[in-house]
Every structure is written in C-alpha cells, then in structure tokens.
Amino acid sequence: EIVLTQSPATLSLSPGERATLSCRASQSVSSYLAWYQQKPGQAPRLLIYDASNRATGIPARFSGSGSGTDFTLTISSLEPEDFAVYYCQQRSNWPSWTFGQGTKVEIK
C-alpha cells in the first residue's frame, strides 16, 4: 500500500497569506495525485488532479505541483472560504487508492 504523509498537520495563517501544503508518497506515484478540500459537515471537493490540473470551477489561486514522491498544493492568497482541511489522494496503486491524513488550514 502506498502511504501518503501530509505536512504540516495544521497550518495557521491569516487571510491574504500564501499557504503551502505538502504531500509525500512512500513510493513514486508519478503524477497521479489529487487534492481535495473538505469543510466541516461537508463532503470533499476535488481541487486538483494529476498533480497540477485544476478541476472544473476551481479558482486560479489554487495550484498544484510535484511528481514522483513529493507534491505541493499552494493557495496563493487565502480567502475566508479557504479555511478547511485538505487531503491528497493517489491513484497510482490501482485499484487501491489511498488518501493522506489531511492538513487543516486554520485562521491565525
């Protein structure tokens, strides 16, 4: 099983600041990685797929990068609605897809 480790566990930032979230895979997943956002009491929302492609309707302030084992989700300037938990997910190890444990972005 491919293990995804996200860091940090919690990121405390102010609106307008830049957020950088990390996801590290226990073995290479090529570019087969997605990012999701989840707000309390809601289902996850797909943000980024294949490491760097924004899903439909996702604002340009969200960007993804990386390949192999190291990936980054960047939110260029945090909006109030961006404070949430973010998960990465790999689809390389078919069909045993796994998620990271999540990074909470909270208001400082």
Added chain:
Amino acid sequence: EVQLVESGGGLVQPGGSLRLSCAASGFTVSSNYMSWVRQAPGKGLEWVSVIYSGGSTYYADSVKGRFTISRHNSKNTLYLQMNSLRAEDTAVYYCARGEPKNPWYFDYWGQGTLVTVSS
C-alpha cells in the same frame, strides 16, 4: 445537475449487516466509475470500494469478503452491502462519482450517511 443522495445508515450491532443506497440524478451510474469512501469520526478519508462502468468491482483489504458493491441500472442507484460489521467500520460513508475523463478521482460526492457499529 449532478446529485448523489445516500441513505441506509444507522446503528447496528457488531456482526450485523446494513445496506447503503446512493440515488443518483443528472448522470447515469452505469456509465461511470462509482466508489464508496468512508470517514471515521474525526479522521481522514478511506477508499472502500469501486464498481467500474463495465461491472468489475474492487475492494479495500479492510472490507474485502465482507462488503459488496453493486448497482441497479434502471433505478440509477449504487449500493453497498455491509456484512460482519465491526466497530472499526463506524464512519460516514460517501458515494462518489469518478470524474468521467479521469475516473480514479472523485468529482461529485453525496452528503454521506453515518454508520455506527456498537453494542
């Protein structure tokens, strides 16, 4: 508009069974990859099972042999039959659609249904 509505969750004793349903609208279940993903209280996401458009099914090791995914094409509904339930199966269960061009990622999710396994 794409919508997924789960139902069937509840409280069940260890060793018991439960069947979850996911009614879809705005698209055809049988033409897409459909998955179940669960989230234990206060925890992260765990992929549980998938049914491909062609009908092949796959399961996480944690549920293999106990859970069965299926669909009813005319009802446009996805199911998860859960048997031999354990305390560690307690979670919110989401159904999710595989994004049509990249079906290994989940572009639409239901609101979730809570399954509690406890005596």
